[in-house]
Amino acid sequence: MTTYADLLAGTAKQIRAGAEPLRTDRLWTADEALDAIGDFHAVLDAIASHTRRLLWPAQIRRIGLTSHRDGAPPSERAAIALAAGIETLVGEARPHPSQLDPGTTPWRQAAMGLRAAADLVATHFHFDGRPRTPDAAAINTCALDAGLVQLGRLAATVLAAEDPLALRALQAGVRKAVVGKQLPALGRLADLARDLSAVDDGRSSDTMPPLEALPQTWTPIRTDDPVTELGDRMHRLRQATFDMTADPADALATLRDITTIGIAVHAHTAAFHGAQPIAGPEPTLCARGAEALVLRGRAWQALHRELSRFLTLTPPRATVRDDLIALACLLPTLAPLDARANSATLAAQASRRVGASLNGAVATMTDIGEHSAAAFAAIASTGTLRLNARDLPRDLVADDPNLAEAKLRSALIAPPAALTNAVIGAFDDVCAHPIRALASMATTDRGHSQAEPQVEAMKLVLADPDR
Amino acid sequence: MSTTWTQPAQTLISEATAGWEGIWSLTYAAGFGALNLAMSVPLGVGVSISYAAMDFRDAQDELEWARPNLRAIATALRLGHVRDVDDTAEARAILDQLAAAALDRAAGLAEIELDLSDQAALSRVMSRLITGRAKVTGRWA
Numbered sequence: 027m028t029t030y031a032d033l034l035a036g037t038a039k040q041i042r043a044g045a046e047p048l049r050t051d052r053l054w055t056a057d058e059a060l061d062a063i064g065d066f067h068a069v070l071d072a073i074a075s076h077t078r079r080l081l082w083p084a085q086i087r088r089i090g091l092t093s094h095r096d097g098a099p100p101s102e103r104a105a106i107a108l109a110a111g112i113e114t115l116v117g118e119a120r121p122h123p124s125q126l127d128p129g130t131t132p133w134r135q136a137a138m139g140l141r142a143a144a145d146l147v148a149t150h151f152h153f154d155g156r157p158r159t160p161d162a163a164a165i166n167t168c169a170l171d172a173g174l175v176q177l178g179r180l181a182a183t184v185l186a187a188e189d190p191l192a193l194r195a196l197q198a199g200v201r202k203a204v205v206g207k208q209l210p211a212l213g214r215l216a217d218l219a220r221d222l223s224a225v226d227d228g229r230s231s232d233t234m235p236p237l238e239a240l241p242q243t244w245t246p247i248r249t250d251d252p253v254t255e256l257g258d259r260m261h262r263l264r265q266a267t268f269d270m271t272a273d274p275a276d277a278l279a280t281l282r283d284i285t286t287i288g289i290a291v292h293a294h295t296a297a298f299h300g301a302q303p304i305a306g307p308e309p310t311l312c313a314r315g316a317e318a319l320v321l322r323g324r325a326w327q328a329l330h331r332e333l334s335r336f337l338t339l340t341p342p343r344a345t346v347r348d349d350l351i352a353l354a355c356l357l358p359t360l361a362p363l364d365a366r367a368n369s370a371t372l373a374a375q376a377s378r379r380v381g382a383s384l385n386g387a388v389a390t391m392t393d394i395g396e397h398s399a400a401a402f403a404a405i406a407s408t409g410t411l412r413l414n415a416r417d418l419p420r421d422l423v424a425d426d427p428n429l430a431e432a433k434l435r436s437a438l439i440a441p442p443a444a445l446t447n448a449v450i451g452a453f454d455d456v457c458a459h460p461i462r463a464l465a466s467m468a469t470t471d472r473g474h475s476q477a478e479p480q481v482e483a484m485k486l487v488l489a490d491p492d493r
Numbered sequence: 494m495s496t497t498w499t500q501p502a503q504t505l506i507s508e509a510t511a512g513w514e515g516i517w518s519l520t521y522a523a524g525f526g527a528l529n530l531a532m533s534v535p536l537g538v539g540v541s542i543s544y545a546a547m548d549f550r551d552a553q554d555e556l557e558w559a560r561p562n563l564r565a566i567a568t569a570l571r572l573g574h575v576r577d578v579d580d581t582a583e584a585r586a587i588l589d590q591l592a593a594a595a596l597d598r599a600a601g602l603a604e605i606e607l608d609l610s611d612q613a614a615l616s617r618v619m620s621r622l623i624t625g626r627a628k629v630t631g632r633w634a
């Protein structure tokens with residue numbers, strides 16, 4: 027799946043491809059030279075509009091922060107100056123003329139890639155800067171600043187081609203006045219780009235920055251390969267649970283159904299890692315490694331039962347049933363429950379790929395657990411939860427005469443706070459990764475979720491001893 | 494096993510009415526029993542039973558959306574945990590019998606219900622019961 031990083035990598039490649047011929051080949055006609063200058067403007071314009079796009083959520087988030095009162099951070103100041111300088115050069119006509127023609131040259135394709143990347147970012151945010159997706163929720167202002175720094179590097183690369191381009195244009199017969207007007211010694215813009223690219227972007231070497239990991243918001247399900255299909259469907263489930271946090275009114279049935287996938291994902295992954303969940307003895311509470319996955323499956327089972335107590339007042343508007351059915355078919359294909367050997371230690375690439383995908387699914391379930399907990403808490407806070415009093419646990423009823431009477435009458439009641447808190451507590455049990463001591467590395471070949479980078483090295487060490 | 498699940502289940506199957514209440518009672522018992530059975534057996538064995546519990550519960554939801562008072566008035570038989578893992582096969586069979594009984598009654602009711610929305614609800618209930626039976630008996634896995 028295409029990510030922001032993919033689009034920017036393609037853009038950088040096209041920018042280099044556009045600049046290279048200027049070093050070795052002449053432009054043969056004035057028209058050819060003017061076209062090249064137009065393409066040069068197109069890339070710069072795309073950089074400016076992309077810069078504005080990244081500044082938009084960052085500036086909204088900074089409103090009211092102390093740092094804002096003290097002035098914008100260096101990266102933002104440099105980015106604004108760079109974008110304004112570019113806009114002065116290329117004009118403010120919208121759409122930019124380059125957008126109306128097909129991208130047939132490397133620089134035009136670079137511009138197209140940059141605009142696509144800007145649109146990709148935009149689809150992750152609401153118009154007021156709120157995140158629309160869990161990936162966007164992981165992006166803070168530092169990540170956006172790091173994105174501006176990346177743009178500064180691209181701008182510096184593009185602007186370095188100004189002098190060769192001006193010389194080639196003169197060589198091709200373009201009048202000096204025209205060259206001077208279209209390429210008016212952009213040294214100041216180059217300085218701004220260099221300043222921007224020199225800002226510390228806070229990038230660490232071992233994790234992919236969240237901005238670069240941004241995938242498409244719409245998840246196409248690729249059904250040609252079970253491994254990629256598993257990743258796609260888990261990604262879509264994560265998005266569905268994230269959406270429920272914003273509108274949880276009818277989410278209860280969906281939350282309940284999702285717990286079954288939590289059970290299945292952990293059981294199949296445990297089987298892949300040799301835990302023998304069909305025959306093996308029940309692991310102890312301090313179990314580590316693959317057995318910790320069995321315990322996590324049990325935690326999802328407990329959650330399934332807890333959520334089943336409550337009445338589902340309305341049918342869910344958006345169901346995840348298609349994904350659940352597909353996952354229920356996929357998981358046995360990838361990791362049969364009756365496996366007797368540990369497949370995680372096999373060196374075969376196919377086996378490693380399946381392992382990475384399953385581990386990614388386990389990590390994604392922690393995100394799903396977190397979003398589900400938020401959705402359930404939101405439902406509980408609205409006071410719309412109901413259950414039959416006969417489904418109340420005995421210990422709750424014993425101390426409360428009203429509840430006891432309701433239980434005798436099998437009355438429909440609002441659940442006591444102790445019960446909803448217990449369910450929220452059950453969600454807490456599934457939010458952290460079952461295996462804590464993880465090295466970092468991405469695992470699936472789709473866009474990387476926040477949790478996925480932690481999964482590759484799931485070498486089945488040290489589970490949380492408190493669990 | 495036969496002392497904890499068989500007797501009450503057989504009683505419910507023979508005494509449940511042919512109407513909405515009877516279907517709900519049978520479906521509820523199957524769903525509740527599946528939840529408890531899934532937690533009583535090894536996790537890997539419980540996966541398909543949890544899927545079945547999901548389907549039975551979805552069927553129960555469909556019934557309650559069609560007749561919102563069922564949850565309050567219909568008989569709710571709660572099948573508890575299965576203590577002996579060796580009884581798993583028999584427990585699966587009992588859940589299957591409960592679901593089959595609910596399915597028969599739903600099919601019969603759909604024949605005489607005149608309201609189109611009720612017929613549609615019963616169709617969805619039957620669909621869930623069929624898939625739930627397939628999962629609980631292991632035919633689907």
